[in-house]
Amino acid sequence: MRDPVAVAEDGGMPILIQPDDLAARIAAGERTVVLDVRWSLAAPDGTEAYRAGHVPGAVYVDLDRELADHDAVGEGRHPLPAEADFTAAMRRWGLRDGDTVVVMDDLGNQSAARAWWLLRHAGFGDVRLLDGALAGWRTAGHALETGDVVPERGDTTARFGAMPVIGIDEVAEVAGRGVLIDARAAERYRGEIEPIDPRAGHIPRAMSAPSGDDLDAAGRFRSPEALRERFAALGVQVGDPVAAYCGSGVTAAHAVASLAIAGIDAALYPGSWSQWSNDPSRPAATGPDSR
Structure with a gap:
């Protein structure tokens, strides 16, 4: 049987959420912030794909602009954003302390994992990857929503240091x-x-x-x-x-x-x-x- 939550062996917060479980949370009105991180080397701007169909209520996240700091010199193509800049991004996404956050993409979570990692690094506790990503949501028979989602501004603050980093x-x-x-x-x-x-x-x-x-x-x-x-x-x-x-x-x-x-x-x-x-x-x- 497939592990429905996939928790770390230390008993920490769940890492994954299954599509049916996310759909149930949304239907029950449980506060859940869904972030859509459409990005790839071939198509770095996923805005139009997001607008054409996304998980209901999902907010689009711009990986290049919000999950990286391109003003940092000599630190690679996607340097980590500064705390203040990531705080501004989290607030734009509508995040509040204590929220459950679900991140996903249309690439097997290979781009969404950047948001998962940064949110964990920023001290956010309950951050989950949608297992199977957008394809899994569709395969499970759940509906998509079109257009943009503009949430009420959040008030959380990034405090980096919760995840190990090496230089x-x-x-x-x-x-x-x-x-x-x-x-x-x-x-x-x-x-x-x-x-x-x-x-x-x-x-x-x-x-x-x-x-x-x-x-x-x-x-x-x-x-x-x-x-x-x-x-x-x-x-x-x-x-x-x-x-x-x-x-x-x-x-x-x-x-x-x-x-x-x-x-x-x-x-x-x-x-x-x-x-x-x-x-x-x-x-x-x-x-x-x-x-």
Whole structure:
């Protein structure tokens, strides 16, 4: 049977919510803020897709403008936003302290996980990913709403520090003492292609674990047991340091969520390959597993 809530082994807040459970909350009038994070490299502006059909009441979140700070220099393509800027975004979304927040996208939650991670990092307790994302909502037979949703302004405040973060100088240490996960596509990890960043390859000693492989054929997260087996095969052991990176820190948040479902705490390297590869003093490895 599928785990309906997927909580971390430490008994923390649920990480996932199933479409039927979200629909029931909405129907019962339970206060729930739904955030729609439509974004991809091919279509970074998901506004029109959102307006064409979204979960009823969902507020559109602009990943590039609200979940990143492009004024930060030398920190990669999607640096973390400043506390004050993220506070303004959360208030625009209508968030109040104590709310249940559900985030989703149309990409298996690989972009929505950035919002999940930032909200957790900001101290928000009850933040859940809609398992199966928009496709799961549709498959479950639930209706969509069109147009824009403009909520009443919220009053919550971001207080960063609740999630572990590492910088460029700590990455190599994690790769040497524990497990550093590269969540990009395997061909980018191996250095066979690099469509965006200045150098191909990966951080030495990192392990390839494409974020899409954490999902089943329906785009839902694999079970906690299956995810534990996946990460154990990469050498993840309880107590060892674990961190994740990707191209620019977006899908790496999805890897952190997958690890959390498996009961494993992991740090995020927000600068990711986009920061590392822009520093010529940092080595790059190519080919398969370099450990």
